[in-house]
Amino acid sequence: MSIYFTESHEWVRVEGDSATVGITQYAQEQLGDVVFVELPDSGKDVKKGDEIAVVESVKAASEVYAPLSGSVTEANSALDDDPALVNSAPETDGWFVKMVLSDKGELDGLMDEAAYKDFVKNL
Amino acid sequence: MTKTADTAKPLPLADLHRKLGAKMVPFAGYSMPLQYEGIVAEHEWVRAHAGLFDVSHMGQLEVRGPDAAKALEALMPGDFIGLKEGRLRYSLLLDDNGGVIDDLMVTRRADHFYLVVNAATKKADLAHMTRRLPDGVSIEERSDLALLALQGPAAADVITRLGGEVSTMTFMRGSPIRIKGSEIWISRSGYTGEDGFEISVPVKKAEKLAKLILDDKEVKPIGLGARDTLRLEAGLPLYGQDLSPVSTPVEAGITFAISKRRKMEGGFPGDERIRRQIEDGAKVRRVGLKLEGKQPAREGAAVYSGDAKTGVVTSGGFAPSVGAPIAMAYVAAADAKDGTELKIEVRGKKLAAKVVPMPFVQHRYVR
Numbered sequence: 001m002s003i004y005f006t007e008s009h010e011w012v013r014v015e016g017d018s019a020t021v022g023i024t025q026y027a028q029e030q031l032g033d034v035v036f037v038e039l040p041d042s043g044k045d046v047k048k049g050d051e052i053a054v055v056e057s058v059k060a061a062s063e064v065y066a067p068l069s070g071s072v073t074e075a076n077s078a079l080d081d082d083p084a085l086v087n088s089a090p091e092t093d094g095w096f097v098k099m100v101l102s103d104k105g106e107l108d109g110l111m112d113e114a115a116y117k118d119f120v121k122n123l
Numbered sequence: 124m125t126k127t128a129d130t131a132k133p134l135p136l137a138d139l140h141r142k143l144g145a146k147m148v149p150f151a152g153y154s155m156p157l158q159y160e161g162i163v164a165e166h167e168w169v170r171a172h173a174g175l176f177d178v179s180h181m182g183q184l185e186v187r188g189p190d191a192a193k194a195l196e197a198l199m200p201g202d203f204i205g206l207k208e209g210r211l212r213y214s215l216l217l218d219d220n221g222g223v224i225d226d227l228m229v230t231r232r233a234d235h236f237y238l239v240v241n242a243a244t245k246k247a248d249l250a251h252m253t254r255r256l257p258d259g260v261s262i263e264e265r266s267d268l269a270l271l272a273l274q275g276p277a278a279a280d281v282i283t284r285l286g287g288e289v290s291t292m293t294f295m296r297g298s299p300i301r302i303k304g305s306e307i308w309i310s311r312s313g314y315t316g317e318d319g320f321e322i323s324v325p326v327k328k329a330e331k332l333a334k335l336i337l338d339d340k341e342v343k344p345i346g347l348g349a350r351d352t353l354r355l356e357a358g359l360p361l362y363g364q365d366l367s368p369v370s371t372p373v374e375a376g377i378t379f380a381i382s383k384r385r386k387m388e389g390g391f392p393g394d395e396r397i398r399r400q401i402e403d404g405a406k407v408r409r410v411g412l413k414l415e416g417k418q419p420a421r422e423g424a425a426v427y428s429g430d431a432k433t434g435v436v437t438s439g440g441f442a443p444s445v446g447a448p449i450a451m452a453y454v455a456a457a458d459a460k461d462g463t464e465l466k467i468e469v470r471g472k473k474l475a476a477k478v479v480p481m482p483f484v485q486h487r488y489v490r
Binding site: 033059061083 | 157158161162163348351352417418419421440441443448470
């Protein structure tokens with residue numbers, strides 16, 4: 001299992017051909033109180049960089065992008081009742097979607113944890 | 124975003140905001156605190172205790188001259204001739220078509236009128252008023268003054284603990300008072316729906332006063348984010364979103380800003396159109412909407428009655444004290460009645476919403 005990060009502050013945990021996607025601690029701090037998350041239906045096919053979800057904080061709506069191409073297998077229904085999970089546990093219980101990857105070669109374009117930490121430090 | 128924040132003008136309390144851990148954002152040309160602890164926590168704190176807002180970006184103006192009251196009546200629909208000393212009136216600068224140029228507070232002081240106008244509009248307001256005020260009536264911007272707002276149920280106790288005498292001051296009244304040896308101007312007014320005060324203080328003394336107020340354990344600093352959610356719940360329009368030259372006061376549902384005598388006599392810009400709308404009703408109205416579910420609708424979202432577009436959201440978001448998303452919108456008069464079921468389109472989805480009376484959260488003014 002490996003975790004990767006994007007410059008738009010999504011994380012993706014990869015296990016074989018499956019992946020779980022969410023937004024980072026840094027992203028939730030920037031967004032502030034999350035009040036609603038619009039999630040895709042399972043079965044939806046996405047390309048890397050497509051809008052995959054929208055997260056609404058008190059102050060604004062922000063898009064979340066697919067870090068990798070593939071097909072959505074599950075959206076986190078716990079976020080319907082408790083969108084604040086994105087604030088309290090962004091990198092665990094506050095995950096957004098699970099997906100099956102179609103092109104693992106795309107992983108090359110993502111950052112590992114150390115690279116992402118450096119990236120955030122320089123923002 | 125960061126670049127704009129750097130070029131935006133700092134507020135007099137910029138250092139204090141930074142020390143308090145504020146996240147600063149550019150707003151109306153100023154670098155303003157968006158939040159300290161978090162918008163929802165700050166919002167809830169104001170409803171339960173008291174919050175201190177730095178609103179020094181707003182314009183503080185003084186209008187003086189023997190005919191100042193009459194001159195202001197030629198620009199706004201308020202009764203300023205009849206306004207007693209130490210009383211505030213919410214008013215509107217109107218264009219000749221009855222559209223709203225700005226909304227503002229007008230206070231009669233002993234020898235002049237004191238106006239508080241919006242930050243984004245203050246330059247244009249000054250130009251407009253300078254052009255229209257007659258000889259012998261002057262207008263001056265007091266950029267040497269800071270403006271603080273202390274809002275919430277504990278606000279009066281906080282001022283009292285600092286030695287300020289406000290026990291006989293009711294809503295929409297103001298007077299000079301002394302706090303710790305300094306004279307400040309204070310009025311019982313605000314933009315949250317809560318009891319509270321607005322305090323005009325020389326820039327040089329502002330930080331000291333802010334620190335004294337923040338030393339009270341009932342007070343926390345509150346940013347622009349919570350200011351917006353609080354005013355939205357209180358049903359108070361925000362200029363530039365809910366008010367603009369496109370809409371008249373009747374359409375905006377703020378005819379209370381047109382004093383009784385002025386309604387009868389007219390003599391303010393756009394009076395014909397506005398008086399006709401008061402008689403016959405306006406074609407569109409600003410309404411409050413409560414949404415079903417949790418998804419918020421924001422400024423610009425289209426509002427539908429059945430399949431027909433009836434209007435547009437001008438402000439909207441999650442309302443912490445309501446626990447649901449709410450919005451203000453302009454809709455066709457036929458769809459403006461309380462209880463009307465409408466839809467708001469957000470990213471292709473139509474969300475169910477219902478017209479509800481405003482305020483969304485009861486005002487708690489001390490009258």
